[in-house]
Amino acid sequence: MMVFGVTCACLPSAIPLPPCLGIVPLFGANPFTDPIGLIHYLIVGAVLFTAGVACMALKRNALGILMGIELVLNGANINFVAFSSPYLRAEGTPTLGLDGQVVALFVILLAAAEAAVALAITLNFYNNHATVDVDRADDLKG
Amino acid sequence: MTGMLDMDISFLTHAVGPAMAHLSAPGLPLAALPVAGINWHSVLFLLFAALACGFAVGVVAADNVVRMALYLVFSLGATAGLFFLAGAEFIGAMQLMIYVGGTLVLLVFGVMLTAQAPLVSIKPSASDRTLAAVAGASLLALLLTASLSVDAWLKPGSAVVPAPSATPLGMALVGVRVDDPPSASPAGGRTGYMLPFEIVSVHLLVVLVGAAYLARAKRRRTPRALDAVAAAMPVDVESPVAVGSAPVGRTSGGSKSALVGGGR
Numbered sequence: 001m002m003v004f005g006v007t008c009a010c011l012p013s014a015i016p017l018p019p020c021l022g023i024v025p026l027f028g029a030n031p032f033t034d035p036i037g038l039i040h041y042l043i044v045g046a047v048l049f050t051a052g053v054a055c056m057a058l059k060r061n062a063l064g065i066l067m068g069i070e071l072v073l074n075g076a077n078i079n080f081v082a083f084s085s086p087y088l089r090a091e092g093t094p095t096l097g098l099d100g101q102v103v104a105l106f107v108i109l110l111a112a113a114e115a116a117v118a119l120a121i122t123l124n125f126y127n128n129h130a131t132v133d134v135d136r137a138d139d140l141k142g
Numbered sequence: 143m144t145g146m147l148d149m150d151i152s153f154l155t156h157a158v159g160p161a162m163a164h165l166s167a168p169g170l171p172l173a174a175l176p177v178a179g180i181n182w183h184s185v186l187f188l189l190f191a192a193l194a195c196g197f198a199v200g201v202v203a204a205d206n207v208v209r210m211a212l213y214l215v216f217s218l219g220a221t222a223g224l225f226f227l228a229g230a231e232f233i234g235a236m237q238l239m240i241y242v243g244g245t246l247v248l249l250v251f252g253v254m255l256t257a258q259a260p261l262v263s264i265k266p267s268a269s270d271r272t273l274a275a276v277a278g279a280s281l282l283a284l285l286l287t288a289s290l291s292v293d294a295w296l297k298p299g300s301a302v303v304p305a306p307s308a309t310p311l312g313m314a315l316v317g318v319r320v321d322d323p324p325s326a327s328p329a330g331g332r333t334g335y336m337l338p339f340e341i342v343s344v345h346l347l348v349v350l351v352g353a354a355y356l357a358r359a360k361r362r363r364t365p366r367a368l369d370a371v372a373a374a375m376p377v378d379v380e381s382p383v384a385v386g387s388a389p390v391g392r393t394s395g396g397s398k399s400a401l402v403g404g405g406r
Contacts, residue, residue, distance in 0.1 A: 032180050036187045037298040039289060044191045044224065046285035048217070051198035054278040058271065060264045061207050063252050067214050070245065071198055074221050077237075085228040091300040098310055098321045102335050104225075104233050105311070108240050109342050113349040115245045119252045120356035132256045133264050 038089060041082030049075030062122045062132045066115060073111045080104040187227050193220035202274075205263040211250050218242050232308040315339045 048071050055068030082088055084100025126132050197217035204210045218241050225234035266274075289295065310321035317336030 032185055032188075034184060035181060035298045036184050038295045040187065040191065041224065041228065042289040042295065043286065044194055046282060046289060047195040048198045048221070049285065050278050050282040051195075051202050053281060054274045055202045057277065058202065058266050058274040059210075060266055061261070063207055063249060063256065064210055066249060066252075067201055067210055070214060070241070070249075071201060071217070074218060074241075077233075078221060078224060081225050081228050081230045081233055085230065086300070087229050088299040090294075090297040093294060093297075098314055098319070099332075101230050101233050101311060102314055104230070105236060105315075106335075106338060106342060108233075108236055109346065112240050112245045113346055115248055116349055116353040117356070119248055120353040122252060123255060123357050126256045130258075132261055 036088065038082055041078055041085075041088060045075045045078035045082065047075075048072075048078060051075075060133050060135055062125065062134050063119075065134065066118050066122070069114065069118070070111060073107055077104045077107050080107070183227060187224070190220045190223035190227065193217070194224060202278075205265050207253050207262055207264075208257065211246065211253050214249070215242060215246050218246065232311050 052068045052071030052073075052075060055071060056065050057068075059065050059068065080096070080100040080103050084096040084098065084104075086095050089095055122132060125137060129136055194217050197213040197220065200213040201210050201217065204213060218237065222234045222237040222242065225231075225237055310319070313320045313334075315335050316339070317334030319332050319334055
């Protein structure tokens with residue numbers, strides 16, 4: 001459906017944009033009537049991944065770093081699920097099928113295990129140093 | 143049960159224009175309204191995507207660790223909604239149960255156990271914020287460039303929705319593949335996931351034992367400056383193992399005397 005004169009179909013290089021600005025024509029598509037595709041999920045996954053990496057790099061609270069890790073794993077999981085979904089691909093395009101969903105399940109389980117161990121380490125650190133500021137964890141610094 | 147799921151999915155994945163046609167009263171031409179052609183799958187995707195991305199950015203932007211935990215709950219819950227919309231119902235349910243119901247409760251417990259007043263919001267410096275913003279924008283641009291550079295990924299999706307069932311997933315986890323092979327995959331070349339399933343089970347057991355070992359209360363040397371903090375900690379912070387093996391008062395008293403005598 002043409003709403004702003006632009007549809008999803010005219011995405012590939014209608015205007016010579018820098019590659020990362022290829023997202024701009026997506027805003028021209030009417031979000032309420034056009035079907036979504038794989039790229040939409042990939043964009044959400046990229047945003048979550050970037051937020052997680054920034055969180056891991058920026059936060060000084062050890063629990064904030066854990067939350068960044070959870071965000072990164074979820075961004076990856078969104079990509080796994082999106083690549084495995086036949087709904088998001090054009091008809092006849094091969095997908096990851098069930099494998100993507102199985103891997104996403106394993107990622108969720110491993111993230112739970114990782115959170116448990118990392119939380120135990122954080123509580124241990126808190127018990128020994130009375131802080132969760134990772135900048136204070138410099139006992140091994142020479 | 144299956145019929146109910148089918149009905150839900152068909153509601154989510156098809157435009158409901160025909161379904162709403164009989165709802166339009168003579169005086170109220172619903173078909174003339176723009177609501178008739180709305181693709182509800184896209185609308186729900188936009189809603190969940192905006193929630194997930196917005197709260198993920200909120201996790202980065204917030205300084206208060208309690209707020210970060212709350213935003214993370216919303217972000218991961220919206221991610222589960224995205225999984226439902228992509229046709230991965232079982233993964234979405236597991237996301238809600240394990241992540242939102244388990245991992246994040248664990249994280250919130252960690253936040254509550256360590257939420258001393260000066261630790262609730264540890265602010266990064268302004269230069270760090272700027273650096274993180276620049277690095278994050280660069281990483282995002284890189285990821286978007288990579289995502290948008292494949293033409294096959296830009297095509298809008300089809301309306302082919304498989305019948306929702308967790309059976310192929312469960313069979314794959316015990317080593318038998320009953321799902322239809324993707325058209326490009328070689329026949330008979332697909333393996334089940336029995337071995338990873340077993341490895342993950344043992345891994346979870348090891349993690350359970352390891353986390354209980356790491357987080358147990360033990361006699362420890364605390365720096366003298368932190369004596370007041372250690373004394374002010376409530377007794378029930380100690381794990382039940384230590385309570386069962388030795389009286390709490392004796393344990394903490396012992397650690398205090400070691401603290402006073404040992405020092406640093």
